[in-house]
Amino acid sequence: MDSTEDKGPGGSGRPTSRDVARLAGVSHTAVSFVFNGRAEGNLSPATQERIRQAAAQLGYRPDPVARGLRRRRTAVIGLITDEIASSPFAGRLLRGAMETAWGSEHLVLTVDSGGDRAKEDAAVAELLDRRVDGIIYAAMSLRRVRVPEGLHRTHSVLANCLSEDDSLPAVIPAERGGGRTAARLLLEEGHRRVALIGGQDDIASTERLRGFRDALRAEGITVPKEWVVRSGGEISGGYEGALRILDGLPADRRPTGVFCYNDRVAAGVLHAATRLDIDVPGDLSVVGYDDQEHMAAFLSPPLTTVALPHRAMGEAAARLLLDAIDTGRTPLATVRRLACPVVTRASVGPVPTR
Numbered sequence: 001m002d003s004t005e006d007k008g009p010g011g012s013g014r015p016t017s018r019d020v021a022r023l024a025g026v027s028h029t030a031v032s033f034v035f036n037g038r039a040e041g042n043l044s045p046a047t048q049e050r051i052r053q054a055a056a057q058l059g060y061r062p063d064p065v066a067r068g069l070r071r072r073r074t075a076v077i078g079l080i081t082d083e084i085a086s087s088p089f090a091g092r093l094l095r096g097a098m099e100t101a102w103g104s105e106h107l108v109l110t111v112d113s114g115g116d117r118a119k120e121d122a123a124v125a126e127l128l129d130r131r132v133d134g135i136i137y138a139a140m141s142l143r144r145v146r147v148p149e150g151l152h153r154t155h156s157v158l159a160n161c162l163s164e165d166d167s168l169p170a171v172i173p174a175e176r177g178g179g180r181t182a183a184r185l186l187l188e189e190g191h192r193r194v195a196l197i198g199g200q201d202d203i204a205s206t207e208r209l210r211g212f213r214d215a216l217r218a219e220g221i222t223v224p225k226e227w228v229v230r231s232g233g234e235i236s237g238g239y240e241g242a243l244r245i246l247d248g249l250p251a252d253r254r255p256t257g258v259f260c261y262n263d264r265v266a267a268g269v270l271h272a273a274t275r276l277d278i279d280v281p282g283d284l285s286v287v288g289y290d291d292q293e294h295m296a297a298f299l300s301p302p303l304t305t306v307a308l309p310h311r312a313m314g315e316a317a318a319r320l321l322l323d324a325i326d327t328g329r330t331p332l333a334t335v336r337r338l339a340c341p342v343v344t345r346a347s348v349g350p351v352p353t354r
Contacts (some may be wrong), residue, residue: 019060079150080148082113083140093159124148134324168333169331178306186348190351191257234265241269257284263296289306
């Protein structure tokens with residue numbers, strides 16, 4: 001058989017399911033069964049394989065638009081977020097969502113709102129006009145958000161944020177568990193004089209501190225009030241906070257371990273320790289949080305940190321959304337918390353013995 005004839009007049013057209021049927025020697029309906037997921041129970045495994053081989057030989061792919069019209073779907077989901085361009089973590093969340101969607105034959109149409117509410121509302125309206133199958137709404141820092149009203153008109157899932165009225169399902173980090181994990185990293189090395197530096201007036205700061213204190217309380221340890229320094233989330237805050245609790249104090253009166261709100265704060269603590277001639281981890285152990293790409297692994301020493309599960313959040317949010325699309329059932333407005341794993345490097349060591 002001349003393959004150019006299968007591709008239509010002049011051999012220039014896209015191969016069709018009828019071309020596949022002719023090459024495989026089966027009916028057009030049989031080809032439709034294979035590519036619409038209805039082959040089991042209708043066609044033998046040998047016939048299914050013959051059809052797939054014919055499709056591969058011709059370079060045939062089902063028309064996603066036609067298939068979407070039959071299923072009343074577009075095989076596209078929307079993803080709206082506030083800081084794709086500026087956040088160091090956005091790529092991980094996006095990759096997790098996109099690869100999960102691709103595995104289920106969906107594309108992801110992404111919109112960066114820049115945190116502008118009017119743009120968010122307009123973006124949701126535009127996505128709904130394009131008849132996307134569902135929408136993921138993601139924030140790059142954990143907080144409660146006013147979600148665009150249009151999200152309630154389609155299947156929607158939140159990632160790394162919570163709706164103000166708890167009306168939508170959400171996938172977020174287990175921040176309190178992450179704080180407990182950070183404390184245990186220090187406790188397991190024998191540290192009992194520990195401090196916390198950094199943090200803001202947000203959910204993440206509150207939950208990490210609670211978890212940190214949970215783990216210490218279980219060991220009968222109380223952190224002195226002056227060793228909890230809320231100094232923001234930047235390198236300068238870590239540097240200044242470390243000077244407040246380390247500068248001018250003898251070794252037996254200062255903390256031997258520090259848990260930092262994030263890796264930028266930890267970088268500031270490491271700079272302060274260098275200025276004060278305090279060895280890390282010989283004299284002071286430092287734990288970060290976030291596992292910030294292009295940063296945590298390149299500090300001196302490389303930073304032991306608790307990672308935020310951004311990629312896993314993207315994957316979980318996409319899977320939750322795709323399940324809702326497949327079943328046609330709106331997921332319950334529950335909150336799924338994902339564990340924050342440890343990334344061990346070189347900034348934590350045993351408590352000093354001298």
